[in-house]
Amino acid sequence: MGVHHKLSAEQPSTSEFQPTSTIVDIHTHTYPPSYIDLLASRDTVPYIHRPSDGSDPRLIILSSDDDPSKPVEKRGRPVDVSYSSWDEKLKFMRQHNISTSVVSLANPWLDFLPSHTALGTAQQINNELNTACESQNAKQDSTQRLYAFASLPLSAKPDEIVSEIQRLSSLKYIKGIILGTSGLGSGLDDPAMDPLWSALEETSIMIFLHPHYGLPDAAFGGPDVIGRSGHVLPLALGFPLETTIAVTRMYLSGVFDNFPKLMMLLAHSGGALPFLAGRIQSCVEHEREFVANGGSKQGPKRDVWDVLRTNIWLDAVIYGKAGLKGAIEAAGPNGIDRLMFGTDHPFFPPLREEVDGKWTSVQSNLAAIGGIGVSQESVQKILSRNAARVLNLEL
Structure with missing residues (x-):
């Protein structure tokens, strides 16, 4: 993997970088x-x-x-x-110089709903989000704008899910959908997902893939071990690995071969995917079971690097310079163009005294972006321009 950007080695403190230009937050949640x-x-x-x-x-x-x-x-x-408060969301945006937010329902979304209520509930919540954005953006004296990622009624009938995808494409302030890793219940490599992938590809709707289910408790030593550290193991390790496994399963099953125009934004800088992409590719190239190596199973037809640089975008919710640099490099020669700023609000609020009302979690992401040694133009791409271009936002 070649070096495509001049990246500095020193990790800045969270107070060194204070952007003064437009910021777009594409990873921010609400519970209506x-x-x-x-x-x-x-x-x-x-x-x-x-x-x-x-x-x-x-x-x-x-x-x-x-x-x-x-x-x-x-x-x-x-x-x-x-x-749940839009006023609190706007207040947070003002505190952090965020002009535009793309808000999504927080996990676990609508995955748990019974089939007969799923579609109606999804339509209600998606309409609420679109209306809230419309109301805010209609204010003539406001400098803050709102857009949203909608949620799908994944427990509904497949044709109902597809109909909601098609309906969402006509809602002005809906700019994509947020999706968990379980899909219809059997993962994102489940062939039953194909009609959804087809509809999402045809409508050019961005998929914001976000973890929720993590790894089994046994992977961390069981409930007693997890209990000693609260949410640290499930959130710090379980969430990123959940994303990595889900996307790799999609890749291995040929989803990106069959639907080459899918657009996916991965939460938390893609989990461990940027770091492990080379290992994944090497294992694919050395797998005897695959047709390309004399076996009987098809295996992926595309290079994992091509998928990363064609179908996948990453948020910059990584909290450190080393991880951000890895995400940029994995995204290819134009890696800067595939990263977008996020805050994960309202999660990870300050537990200690704030500095000028700034959240430490947000400042960590800003410090990483401002400290990797790229041009101001590149910084601004990550902070706002990439999101505006990819999601067609009016800033």
């Missing part, structure tokens, strides 16, 4: 009030518990959150107004 109510009506994962003492509700969306050894008031994480 109707979705909060939906989760609050449940008592199995995913669900929201509303304490009787009036304190913030508790969000329990991971299996590791639902620890029966803890009282329900201590499970998961507190959900304050920042998770």
